[in-house]
Amino acid sequence: MFVNIYTRLKAFLSLLNMSPILTQKVPLTLALLWLTIVNVNHHAYAIDFKHMPNKQFNVLLFTKTNEWHHKSIPTAVQALQKLADKHYFNLVWHEESRYFNDDYLSAVDVVVFLSTTGDVLAEPEQQALQRFMSKGRGFVGIHSASDTEKNWPWFQQLVGHTFVIHPEVQTALLTVETDKFPGMSAFKKSMLWTDEWYDFSPNHNENLTYLLSVDERSYNTKSDWGKVNGKGMGEFHPIAWYQNFAGGRSFYTALGHLPAVYQDEAFLAHVYGGIFWAATGKNFTELLSK
Structure with missing residues (x-):
């Protein structure tokens, strides 16, 4: 506490x-x-959902870090609380992993791993998250959620790809792969975007649907951390995706390193789209295709 x-x-x-x-x-x-x-x-600072009003859905925001700690986290928490107010859903923020238990998660529709890093869940908490997903609930990973629980294969499959390395923060050309998903219409087809561009492992699941990619011709992909080197991912470099997994729904975006990003309306629409889909399973594919 x-x-x-x-x-x-x-x-x-x-x-x-x-x-x-x-x-x-x-x-x-x-x-x-x-x-x-x-x-x-501010409901983001409440302990649980027991005394909250009945809203669209309940979201547990989780920001525990055991490795790199992003300075953007306080700004990001505020931004997600504003999203909760704007879109009428309940949000509770925790950094303690002890809330990952069956009793607490029974009131939760979506868990959001926001810039988490390292091993953040004990084995009983991992099992609770697996049971949570098996009940048809939702997961949202933002930025370094892909740099979390690297020794837990199930979690890596849940996220979709694993973070490997990144070069310095740069401006690059961000491309929309599909707009047939909530929140994607806020992006232009191609646009300049400044962020920390992650290199990822090969995908852990074949059923990922990609939402955003970055054009490696538009920035310097080289990175050197001594024991680890990077040079990009090649012709296709994914940045955001979603999937049905383990009975539930999983959305991930690698955007979100800089505090300023959490003031960008396109990014916030992107994040809310992921939360909304993870909570409800509605992606409006038929409506958006008309």
Whole structure:
């Protein structure tokens, strides 16, 4: 509990652009007062869904990191809360993995792994996630969700591809592979996009439907991390996709490294489209094809 509160307090103070020295001098009473206000007025900071209103669906936002920690996470959490308010769904944010149990997940329609890294679930929690998906529920992975649980084959299949390496953040040409999916109409067919372009492993499932790709001719694909080197993925470089998996639905997008991306309306429509489909299974293919 304290880890969660401490992390959220740091996020709040960072929004005020407070220096580390000034941050240390903030009175504890002020911090606790702010946390009380947030817990009352913003459902993202609630513990569970028990006392929330009946909305479209319930989303568990999970941001635990055991390796690289993205500075964009506080901004991303705020952006997803705004999406929840805009599209009338409940959102609860946690960094503790103990909420991955059958009782808690029984009230959840979609779990969102937002920029998670490393091994974040104990074995009983992994089993709870597998049972959750088998009941027809949804999974959404954003950015480094593909750099999570690399030693767990089932999770890698759930995500679809595994992160390998990336070059420096650059502007590149992002291409829409299909617009027959919720949220994709917000993108232009081809557009300039600045992000961290992941190289991935070969796909872990053959039934992935690709939504976005990046044109490797438009940026420098070379990366060198000593033990690992990268030079891109070749003619086709996927960035976002979805699939039916293990009885449920899985959506993944590699976009989302920079805080500024979470202010982009096309990206937010893309993320909500994934959440909506994962929650409901509706992709409006017939309507969008007319």
